[in-house]
Amino acid sequence: xxxxxxxxxxxLGASGGIIAEQLTRAGIRVLALDKGPVHTSEEFTFKQDExxxxxxxxxxxxxxxxxxxxxxxxxxxARLLPWAAGxxxxxxxxxLPPSIGPGGGTLHWGGASWRHRDADFHMxxxxxxxxxxxxxxxxxxxxxxxxxxDDLEPYYDRVEWELGVSGRAGNVKGAPDPEGNPYESPRxxxxxxxxxxxxxxxxxxxxxxxxxxxxxxxxPAAVASTDYKSLKGCEYCGFCHGFLxxxxxxxxxxxxxxxxxxxxxxxxxxxxxxxxxxxxxPSGRRITGVSYFDPDxxxxxxxxxxxxxxxxxxxxxxxxxxSGINANGQVGQNFMTHSFGWCSLVLPEFSNPFMAPLxxxxxxxxxxxxxxxxxxxxxLWGSVLTSIPGDLQPIEAAHNLPPGMRRWGQGFxxxxxxxxxxxxxxxxxxxxxxxxxxxxxxxxxxxxxxxQPALRITxxxxxxxLAALKYFEKVKRAIAxxxxxxxxxxxxxxxxxxxxxxxxxxxxxxxxxxxSVVDIYGESHECKGLYVVGGGQFPTLSGYNPTQTLQAxxxxxxxxxxxxx
Amino acid sequence: xxxTNETTLTQWRFFTEAEAETVxxxxxxxxxxxxxxxxxxxTKVITYIDRxxxxxxxxxxxxxxDGVEALNALTSELYGQRFAELTxxxxxxxxERVEASTATESTGAPEGPEDEGLLATFFALVxxxxxxxxxxxxxxxxNHEALGWQLVGFPGxxxxxxxxxxxxxxxSKTIPIKTLEDLRRELRRADA
Numbered sequence: 198x199x200x201x202x203x204x205x206x207x208x209l210g211a212s213g214g215i216i217a218e219q220l221t222r223a224g225i226r227v228l229a230l231d232k233g234p235v236h237t238s239e240e241f242t243f244k245q246d247e248x249x250x251x252x253x254x255x256x257x258x259x260x261x262x263x264x265x266x267x268x269x270x271x272x273x274x275a276r277l278l279p280w281a282a283g284x285x286x287x288x289x290x291x292x293l294p295p296s297i298g299p300g301g302g303t304l305h306w307g308g309a310s311w312r313h314r315d316a317d318f319h320m321x322x323x324x325x326x327x328x329x330x331x332x333x334x335x336x337x338x339x340x341x342x343x344x345x346x347d348d349l350e351p352y353y354d355r356v357e358w359e360l361g362v363s364g365r366a367g368n369v370k371g372a373p374d375p376e377g378n379p380y381e382s383p384r385x386x387x388x389x390x391x392x393x394x395x396x397x398x399x400x401x402x403x404x405x406x407x408x409x410x411x412x413x414x415x416x417p418a419a420v421a422s423t424d425y426k427s428l429k430g431c432e433y434c435g436f437c438h439g440f441l442x443x444x445x446x447x448x449x450x451x452x453x454x455x456x457x458x459x460x461x462x463x464x465x466x467x468x469x470x471x472x473x474x475x476x477x478x479p480s481g482r483r484i485t486g487v488s489y490f491d492p493d494x495x496x497x498x499x500x501x502x503x504x505x506x507x508x509x510x511x512x513x514x515x516x517x518x519x520s521g522i523n524a525n526g527q528v529g530q531n532f533m534t535h536s537f538g539w540c541s542l543v544l545p546e547f548s549n550p551f552m553a554p555l556x557x558x559x560x561x562x563x564x565x566x567x568x569x570x571x572x573x574x575x576x577l578w579g580s581v582l583t584s585i586p587g588d589l590q591p592i593e594a595a596h597n598l599p600p601g602m603r604r605w606g607q608g609f610x611x612x613x614x615x616x617x618x619x620x621x622x623x624x625x626x627x628x629x630x631x632x633x634x635x636x637x638x639x640x641x642x643x644x645x646x647x648x649q650p651a652l653r654i655t656x657x658x659x660x661x662x663l664a665a666l667k668y669f670e671k672v673k674r675a676i677a678x679x680x681x682x683x684x685x686x687x688x689x690x691x692x693x694x695x696x697x698x699x700x701x702x703x704x705x706x707x708x709x710x711x712x713s714v715v716d717i718y719g720e721s722h723e724c725k726g727l728y729v730v731g732g733g734q735f736p737t738l739s740g741y742n743p744t745q746t747l748q749a750x751x752x753x754x755x756x757x758x759x760x761x762x
Numbered sequence: 763x764x765x766t767n768e769t770t771l772t773q774w775r776f777f778t779e780a781e782a783e784t785v786x787x788x789x790x791x792x793x794x795x796x797x798x799x800x801x802x803x804x805t806k807v808i809t810y811i812d813r814x815x816x817x818x819x820x821x822x823x824x825x826x827x828d829g830v831e832a833l834n835a836l837t838s839e840l841y842g843q844r845f846a847e848l849t850x851x852x853x854x855x856x857x858e859r860v861e862a863s864t865a866t867e868s869t870g871a872p873e874g875p876e877d878e879g880l881l882a883t884f885f886a887l888v889x890x891x892x893x894x895x896x897x898x899x900x901x902x903x904x905n906h907e908a909l910g911w912q913l914v915g916f917p918g919x920x921x922x923x924x925x926x927x928x929x930x931x932x933x934s935k936t937i938p939i940k941t942l943e944d945l946r947r948e949l950r951r952a953d954a
Contacts, residue, residue, distance in 0.1 A: 242945075242949070243919075243942050243945060243946065245899075245918070245919035245920065245942060245945065246899055246919070246942060247897065247898065247899075248894055248898040248899065248902055252890075252894050252898075261819075283883070284821050284822040284825045284883065284887055285883070285886055285887050285890055286890075288890060394925060394928060396928065397928055397929065397930040397931075397932065398930060400930055401930065431922075432921055432922025432923075433922050433923045433924075433928065434920050434921060434922045434923070435920070435923070443921070444922075546930055546931040547915075547930070547931050547932060547933060547934065548930065549927075549928070549932060549934050551916055551917070551934075552923045552927070552928055553923070553928065590897070590916070591896075591897040591910070591911070591914055591916050592893055592894055592897050592898075595893045595897070596893075604889065605791065605792040605793075605857070605889065605892075606791060606792070606794065606854065607794050607796070607797065609792075610793055610794065610797070610799075610801065611797075613914060614799070614913050614914050617914040617915065617916065618914065618915040618916075618934060
């Protein structure tokens with residue numbers, strides 16, 4: 198007799214944790230299956246370990262156990278992610294899928310916590326109105342969102358107040374605050390915590406941006422500036438993005454939602470449990486449960502008529518495809534990601550970049566979304582520009598050296614000894630546009646050790662990505678000059694990698710079952726009782742980081758499951 | 763144990779003595795010590811690499827074994843000596859040549875002789891491990907006495923920084939460096 202469960206949640210990350218908490222609070226008994234391990238309190242306490250978390254990427258799935266392949270186009274043969282495969286391994290763990298185990302991506306994340314602007318929900322209409330109906334390429338599959346900012350505002354508010362976000366509001370019910378984001382869409386109330394103390398070089402960034410006429414403000418952060426609910430105030434240790442948090446200042450579903458769900462007594466977690474199939478009734482129209490491998494590779498089945506799949510845009514799609522749930526051919530389509538534009542500066546004074554969280558910093562939002570100025574360079578949509586003054590350890594820093602400099606020898610040693618303490622970064626991220634050319638499917642050849650097919654990504658950077666990266670490189674260079682930087686350089690663009698931990702769109706939400714995978718609540722059009730949630734639902738990607746929006750969507754899904762909406 | 767006996771008493775976990783000598787010589791060209799400041803040798807990068815490699819998968823171990831052999835074969839052919847026996851200048855010339863073959867490989871141009879591709883990968887691997895061995899927590903065997911962190915002004919494993927330390931221009935070399943073992947000791951003391 199297979200086991201039965203009232204509800205099954207697959208993946209206890211940003212979305213799965215929230216939904217597990219809401220369901221268990223309502224008295225529903227939830228069985229959570231997560232393919233990753235439970236990280237021990239010892240690991241959280243002594244996380245100041247760059248070799249373990251950066252060089253060896255111990256939080257994220259590895260290609261040996263979780264193969265993913267990539268090819269730039271359909272004429273090429275996909276290979277195991279070439280930027281992460283081979284004996285050298287991956288020098289940047291976050292160019293693989295995000296961290297796993299209870300907490301999911303909110304274990305590794307930096308905690309950039311953004312509401313989308315109203316404009317982000319109408320990207321297609323706004324681009325076509327402004328630049329003409331032919332502005333988007335022929336293969337574009339861009340659509341507007343089926344919901345708008347006003348629909349999500351109460352859910353954004355819940356993320357900020359139930360989970361904890363620090364920051365300064367710029368627009369409470371239409372009343373502007375010059376210290377906050379002048380471009381944010383109106384909010385009902387401000388943040389529950391004031392902004393973090395900023396990392397040392399941020400003052401210089403802010404002053405330079407102001408003198409150039411921008412309106413910098415401190416970015417909202419899912420890092421507590423003071424004790425708040427289950428979070429403790431940040432201690433600014435600087436091992437943040439890519440690391441666990443030793444004081445529980447960084448908002449992670451592991452310590453917010455999952456902990457709260459456990460306290461109801463209604464949540465059972467099985468870690469190291471890898472779901473490989475979503476089971477349906479003979480009609481295929483209703484979910485009946487899941488099948489999974491335990492750590493020893495034994496197969497188990499759990500019956501349930503409510504299954505929430507919340508294991509990232511990529512694995513969600515892989516699981517749907519491997520289960521044959523793709524009647525309309527839309528699963529895996531509309532792959533989107535951010536092309537990152539990292540640049541580095543050397544400052545005349547000590548910047549001590551190893552202090553403070555990644556997000557204890559200012560941003561410039563003047564050029565984001567439809568705020569990107571008219572230009573002859575073909576840039577249709579903007580990006581947030583972020584100061585990165587902290588959270589940089591020496592091993593990572595040594596991987597980002599000025600181009601043309603020999604990476605070894607006395608010259609390198611001199612440069613690095615002199616300048617490590619004077620580094621800082623400026624970052625922007627260009628949202629890629631959905632296109633028929635960019636998608637995920639099952640790799641026809643590569644399988645994992647259980648015989649399950651690997652996910653195959655077909656993606657390349659578009660002309661728009663390249664144009665926008667070039668445009669923002671000039672903007673960043675001008676800021677660096679104004680800051681008095683003695684050196685400035687950019688990482689090679691476009692990036693060699695095609696995973697940024699900001700992948701979205703692969704199980705798009707929509708009202709029409711013919712051209713989308715889930716409805717606005719995340720429920721599968723094809724298979725009732727099956728919710729597929731996370732950034733995979735996004736019709737378009739914003740210039741902002743995606744997490745707070747997918748957290749808001751998770752609260753919306755939970756309300757729907759509990760018949761509240 | 764007296765320091766003078768250390769080298770002879772070392773038991774490598776993975777390397778043969780000859781392999782350790784070659785790899786150590788490469789690491790010493792990546793982070794040299796001739797300026798009197800700590801480099802790969804003082805921070806015991808070779809110990810880090812030996813311990814790391816001992817626990818690694820076969821493909822990586824083979825890259826070290828084959829890489830050392832191919833490098834010494836190349837220098838024997840060019841100069842009639844093993845890599846470690848060459849002068850610093852000669853070693854640098856060889857490594858530049860090896861690194862140039864990386865560039866060929868990454869542009870997608872036809873690959874050179876098989877050994878060149880192997881050597882490029884080998885050198886890139888040693889470079890990664892040298893950086894790790896210089897700046898890892900000392901519990902991994904490298905960054906001996908936190909000399910690597912001291913060199914660049916990184917205070918290491920800290921619980922946090924206060925507002926005064928976070929002032930722009932603050933001299934981080936005034937902050938006592940801590941390792942993970944120091945943090946463990948502090949917590950044990952607090953518990954006691």
